[in-house]
Amino acid sequence: MAQRTDVTRALAEWIVDCDIAKIPEAVQQEGVRTFVNWLGCAVGGARHETVDRALDALTQFSGAPTSTVIGRGERLDALHTALINGISSHVLDYDDTHLKTIIHPAGPVASAALAVAERHGISGRELLNAMIVGVEVECRIGNSVYPDHYDRGWHITGTAGVFGAAAAVGRLLKLDVQKMVWALGLAATQSSNLREMFGTMTKSFHPGRAAQNGAASAYLAAAGYDSSNQGIEAPRGFANVLSTKQDYNEILGGLGETWEAALNSYKPFACGIVIHPTIDGCIQLRNETGVGANEVEAIELRAHPLVLELTGKREPKTGLESKFSVFHSAACALVRGDGSPTAFTDEAVNDPTLIALRRKVHVTTDPNVHEASVDIVLKLKDGRTIEKKIERAIGSHEKPLSNAQIEAKFRGQAAPVIGAELCDKLLATAWKLPSLGKASEVTAASVPTPVQLATA
Amino acid sequence: MAQRTDVTRALAEWIVDCDIAKIPEAVQQEGVRTFVNWLGCAVGGARHETVDRALDALTQFSGAPTSTVIGRGERLDALHTALINGISSHVLDYDDTHLKTIIHPAGPVASAALAVAERHGISGRELLNAMIVGVEVECRIGNSVYPDHYDRGWHITGTAGVFGAAAAVGRLLKLDVQKMVWALGLAATQSSNLREMFGTMTKSFHPGRAAQNGAASAYLAAAGYDSSNQGIEAPRGFANVLSTKQDYNEILGGLGETWEAALNSYKPFACGIVIHPTIDGCIQLRNETGVGANEVEAIELRAHPLVLELTGKREPKTGLESKFSVFHSAACALVRGDGSPTAFTDEAVNDPTLIALRRKVHVTTDPNVHEASVDIVLKLKDGRTIEKKIERAIGSHEKPLSNAQIEAKFRGQAAPVIGAELCDKLLATAWKLPSLGKASEVTAASVPTPVQLATA
Numbered sequence: 001m002a003q004r005t006d007v008t009r010a011l012a013e014w015i016v017d018c019d020i021a022k023i024p025e026a027v028q029q030e031g032v033r034t035f036v037n038w039l040g041c042a043v044g045g046a047r048h049e050t051v052d053r054a055l056d057a058l059t060q061f062s063g064a065p066t067s068t069v070i071g072r073g074e075r076l077d078a079l080h081t082a083l084i085n086g087i088s089s090h091v092l093d094y095d096d097t098h099l100k101t102i103i104h105p106a107g108p109v110a111s112a113a114l115a116v117a118e119r120h121g122i123s124g125r126e127l128l129n130a131m132i133v134g135v136e137v138e139c140r141i142g143n144s145v146y147p148d149h150y151d152r153g154w155h156i157t158g159t160a161g162v163f164g165a166a167a168a169v170g171r172l173l174k175l176d177v178q179k180m181v182w183a184l185g186l187a188a189t190q191s192s193n194l195r196e197m198f199g200t201m202t203k204s205f206h207p208g209r210a211a212q213n214g215a216a217s218a219y220l221a222a223a224g225y226d227s228s229n230q231g232i233e234a235p236r237g238f239a240n241v242l243s244t245k246q247d248y249n250e251i252l253g254g255l256g257e258t259w260e261a262a263l264n265s266y267k268p269f270a271c272g273i274v275i276h277p278t279i280d281g282c283i284q285l286r287n288e289t290g291v292g293a294n295e296v297e298a299i300e301l302r303a304h305p306l307v308l309e310l311t312g313k314r315e316p317k318t319g320l321e322s323k324f325s326v327f328h329s330a331a332c333a334l335v336r337g338d339g340s341p342t343a344f345t346d347e348a349v350n351d352p353t354l355i356a357l358r359r360k361v362h363v364t365t366d367p368n369v370h371e372a373s374v375d376i377v378l379k380l381k382d383g384r385t386i387e388k389k390i391e392r393a394i395g396s397h398e399k400p401l402s403n404a405q406i407e408a409k410f411r412g413q414a415a416p417v418i419g420a421e422l423c424d425k426l427l428a429t430a431w432k433l434p435s436l437g438k439a440s441e442v443t444a445a446s447v448p449t450p451v452q453l454a455t456a
Numbered sequence: 457m458a459q460r461t462d463v464t465r466a467l468a469e470w471i472v473d474c475d476i477a478k479i480p481e482a483v484q485q486e487g488v489r490t491f492v493n494w495l496g497c498a499v500g501g502a503r504h505e506t507v508d509r510a511l512d513a514l515t516q517f518s519g520a521p522t523s524t525v526i527g528r529g530e531r532l533d534a535l536h537t538a539l540i541n542g543i544s545s546h547v548l549d550y551d552d553t554h555l556k557t558i559i560h561p562a563g564p565v566a567s568a569a570l571a572v573a574e575r576h577g578i579s580g581r582e583l584l585n586a587m588i589v590g591v592e593v594e595c596r597i598g599n600s601v602y603p604d605h606y607d608r609g610w611h612i613t614g615t616a617g618v619f620g621a622a623a624a625v626g627r628l629l630k631l632d633v634q635k636m637v638w639a640l641g642l643a644a645t646q647s648s649n650l651r652e653m654f655g656t657m658t659k660s661f662h663p664g665r666a667a668q669n670g671a672a673s674a675y676l677a678a679a680g681y682d683s684s685n686q687g688i689e690a691p692r693g694f695a696n697v698l699s700t701k702q703d704y705n706e707i708l709g710g711l712g713e714t715w716e717a718a719l720n721s722y723k724p725f726a727c728g729i730v731i732h733p734t735i736d737g738c739i740q741l742r743n744e745t746g747v748g749a750n751e752v753e754a755i756e757l758r759a760h761p762l763v764l765e766l767t768g769k770r771e772p773k774t775g776l777e778s779k780f781s782v783f784h785s786a787a788c789a790l791v792r793g794d795g796s797p798t799a800f801t802d803e804a805v806n807d808p809t810l811i812a813l814r815r816k817v818h819v820t821t822d823p824n825v826h827e828a829s830v831d832i833v834l835k836l837k838d839g840r841t842i843e844k845k846i847e848r849a850i851g852s853h854e855k856p857l858s859n860a861q862i863e864a865k866f867r868g869q870a871a872p873v874i875g876a877e878l879c880d881k882l883l884a885t886a887w888k889l890p891s892l893g894k895a896s897e898v899t900a901a902s903v904p905t906p907v908q909l910a911t912a
Contacts, residue, residue, distance in 0.1 A: 053676070053679045053680050053681040054676065056679040057672075057678065058672070058675065060520070061518075061535045061672075062517075063516055063533075064516070077517045079517045153692035153696065154697065185653065185656070185658060189611075189652070190649075191648055192645060192648035193645050193646075194684075194687075194693060194694065194697055196684045196686065196687065196690040197641065197645050197687075200682050201681050202641060202642055202645055202681070216514070219513045219517075220509070220510065220514070222513065223509045223510075223512040224509050225506070225509040226658070227653060227658040228650075228653050228656055228658065231653075235652075236651040240609065241610065241650055241652075
C-alpha cells in the first residue's frame with residue numbers, strides 16, 4: 001500500500017461519529033457477551049495474589065475514589081481502577097480472544113471504559129457503544145501489523161489495547177475529532193509490552209496498564225494536551241516503528257460495515273488459546289473412554305509449532321506456569337476432565353498423578369497443522385490406540401460458546417469469589433447493560449457485603 | 457556477542473551494591489552539576505502551557521500529596537510529581553544530553569528520584585547516589601542499542617529513561633537484587649515513546665512518563681509484583697524487540713570503573729543539540745562582524761544529514777516548532793545573538809526580520825561532517841565572505857559549561873519564573889545537595905510565596 005497520511009484522522013472521525021444507532025444489532029449483542037465474559041473474569045481474578053500485590057503497591061497513589069474494583073469493593077480513581085480491573089480480568093488467562101491476532105480485547109477496553117463511566121455517571125448504553133468502538137479500533141490496529149508485530153515479541157493485547165482504551169474513553173469524554181487524533185497519538189507513544197513477561201505477574205499488568213494509559217491519553221487530549229496528527233501511520237509512528245508490516249486497509253477498509261468486534265470469542269478453558277484443542281480433545285477422550293491415569297502408555301499430540309513455542313513448559317512448578325504447559329493441560333484434561341481455573345492451581349501442578357502423566361505427553365510439531373487444530377493419539381498399556389482429531393475447539397469462532405455456556409463459565413469463576421447469590425444478581429445485571437441508567441449498577445452489584453460473604 | 461542470560465541480574469546486582477563511597481569524587485561532582493542544571497530547567501519550564509494542560513488533565517487522579525511540583529508548589533503524589541517535573545524539565549529543550557546517544561538523562565531519573573526522596577524524607581546524599589546510578593544505567597542501556605534503536609524511531613530518552621528511573625527509585629526503596637531485577641523487567645515492558653511526537657507537547661511527556669513508570673516499576677517490585685528475570689536480554693526482551701543491535705558489553709563492561717554519568721553535558725542553547733554548533737558559530741560571527749540582518753546575502757551551512765532530519769523545519773509557525781528549525785536558529789543567533797528560551801518564542805518566530813533572514817539560510821548535508829560540527833559561510837551583500845568552522849560547540853563534552861556558566865543558565869531560566877531572590881536561594885541550596893539532611897529542602901526552596909512573586 002502506498003504511504004497514507006490520513007489513517008489516524010480517518011479512524012478518529014469514525015470513532016467520534018459511531019453512535020450506537022450505527023452499530024448492527026448482532027454486533028451489539030456480541031458486545032454484551034464480551035462484557036459479561038469480561039466481568040466474570042474480573043470477578044474470578046479479583047482475589048488473586050497478583051491483584052493484591054498491585055493494590056499493595058499502588059493504592060497510595062490513587063486519587064479521590066470514584067470507581068470500584070470489581071468483585072472486591074475498594075474504591076480508587078478511574079485510572080487506577082482501570083489498571084486493577086484490567087489485571088484481574090486477565091490474571092486467570094480466561095478472558096476473550098480475537099483469534100486473528102490473539103488480542104484479548106476486553107481487558108484494556110472494558111476496564112478503562114467501565115471505570116470512567118462510573119466516574120462520570122454514564123449509562124450502560126453509552127458504555128456499550130464506547131466498548132464496541134474501542135474493541136473495533138484495537139482489533140483493526142492489531143490486524144494492520146499482525147503477525148509480524150507479534151512475532152517480533154510484542155504482547156499485542158497491550159500494544160493494540162492502549163489504542164482501544166483511548167478510543168473508548170475518548171468517546172465517553174465526547175472528544176472532538178482533533179482531540180481524538182491526539183488521544184490516539186498519546187496512545188501510540190505509550191504502546192509497549194513484551195511477550196517475555198509471559199508466565200509472570202507482569203503479563204496481567206499489560207491489559208491493565210493499556211487500559212490506564214489509554215484512558216489517561218483521552219483525559220490529556222480532552223485538556224488540550226496535543227500530540228502527533230499521524231501517530232499510527234507516520235514514518236516514526238506506531239506501525240512503522242513496531243512492525244515491518246503495515247496494512248492500513250485493515251484499519252480503514254469496511255469501517256462501520258464489517259465488524260471485528262463481532263468476531264470475539266470466549267475461552268472455555270483458563271489458559272493459552274493454543275492449548276484449547278488439546279484440552280477439548282482430552283476431555284472428549286476421557287468422557288468417551290473413562291480411562292484412568294495408570295492405564296495410559298502415552299499421549300501423542302501433533303500440533304502447530306506455535307503450541308510448543310507458547311506453551312512448551314515441560315515441568316511447570318506453579319499454577320501460573322502450568323497455564324503455559326500443554327503437557328500439564330493434556331494430563332489434567334484426561335484425568336480430571338478439567339480446563340477451568342481449578343486445573344491450573346499449585347495443587348494441580350504438584351499432583352503426583354498429573355506429574356507422572358504429563359511426562360507421557362509427547363508433542364510433534366507440524367507447520368501444516370492449523371494453529372487451532374490438533375491430532376491426538378492416546379496409547380493405552382493394554383495395546384489399544386484411540387485417535388481424536390480436533391478441527392476447531394469449543395469456544396472458537398466456529399464453535400462459539402452459547403449464552404448459557406458463558407453463564408456457566410461466569411458462575412464457575414465468580415461464585416467462589418463473591419458467593420452464588422450475588423453472582424446470580426450480578427449476572428442478571430450484566431446482561432441488562434444496554435438498558436442500565438448508569439453503568440455503575442454493574443460495579444455496585446459485583447461487591448459482596450460481609451453478610452453475603454459469610455453465607456456464600 | 458554470544459547470547460547472554462545474566463545481563464539484567466548482573467546490572468541489578470551492581471545497582472544494589474553501588475553505594476556513594478564507590479562513586480569517584482569527580483563523578484559525584486558531575487552528578488551535582490547534572491542536578492543543578494536539571495533543576496533550573498524544571499523551574500524554567502514550570503509555567504509552560506504544556507505543564508498547565510497536563511496538570512489540568514491529571515491532578516484529579518493524584519493520590520495524597522507528598523511531593524512538590526518544582527517552581528510552582530502544587531503538591532501531588534510522588535508518581536504524578538515525577539511526571540510533571542519530567543515534563544517541565546524537558547519542555548524548553550534545554551536540558552542535559554548524553555552526547556553518545558542523545559539521551560537527556562536527568563529528566564526521567566532526577567524527576568523520579570526527587571519526588572520519591574521527598575515522599576520518604578530521604579537525604580540529599582542518598583538522592584545523589586540514586587540519581588548517578590540511575591543515569592549510569594540509562595546511558596549504558598542506551599549505548600547497548602544505539603544507534604539502531606534511535607534510527608528506528610524510538611525516542612531513547614523515554615525508552616532508556618524508564619530503566620534509569622526504576623534503578624534510581626529502586627535504590628531509594630532499598631530493593632534487594634531479585635526485586636531490582638523485577639523492577640528492571642517492569643521497566644522493560646513499559647519502554648516506549650516515538651520520535652514522531654517531536655514538535656508536539658507529547659515529546660515532553662516522554663521523560664515525565666518514563667520517570668513515573670520507572671518509579672511505579674520500583675514500587676510494584678517492592679510489593680513483590682514479579683516480572684521476567686531477563687527483561688533486557690531475553691529473546692523477547694527489550695534489546696531484541698526494540699533494536700537490531702544488542703551490545704551487552706556496553707551495559708556491563710567496566711561497570712563501576714568507567715562512568716557514562718561523567719560524560720553528561722549541558723545545553724547552552726534551548727533547542728535540539730544538533731543545531732548548537734550553528735548557533736555557537738552564528739553568535740561568534742555576530743560578535744566578530746557586527747553585521748545587521750539587511751547586510752546578509754546568504755548563510756550557508758555544511759552539516760551532517762541528521763541536522764536537517766531533526767531540525768529541518770523551514771517555516772516554523774510557533775515557538776515550539778522553531779526549536780526544530782536550523783533556519784530560524786541561525787537567523788536568530790546572527791541577528792540577536794540569542795539561543796536561550798527567548799530565541800524560541802512565538803514572538804521570535806514571527807519577527808519579520810528573522811523570517812526574511814531564515815529564508816537566506818541554506819543547508820548542504822554531508823555525512824563526512826561530524827554531527828557535532830558545522831562549517832558556516834556568511835555571504836554579505838557587499839561581496840564579503842566570512843567563514844566559521846565550528847569543530848565542537850560550547851556545551852559539548854570537549855567544551856563543557858563551567859559552573860559559572862551553569863549558574864548563569866540557571867538564573868536565565870529560573871529568575872523570570874520565581875524571581876531573582878528565590879532563584880539565588882534555590883541555586884545555593886541545589887549546589888549543597890550532597891550535604892542536605894533532606895532532599896526536599898530543594899523542592900521547598902523552589903516554590904515562590906505570593907510575596908516573593910510580587911517583588912520579583
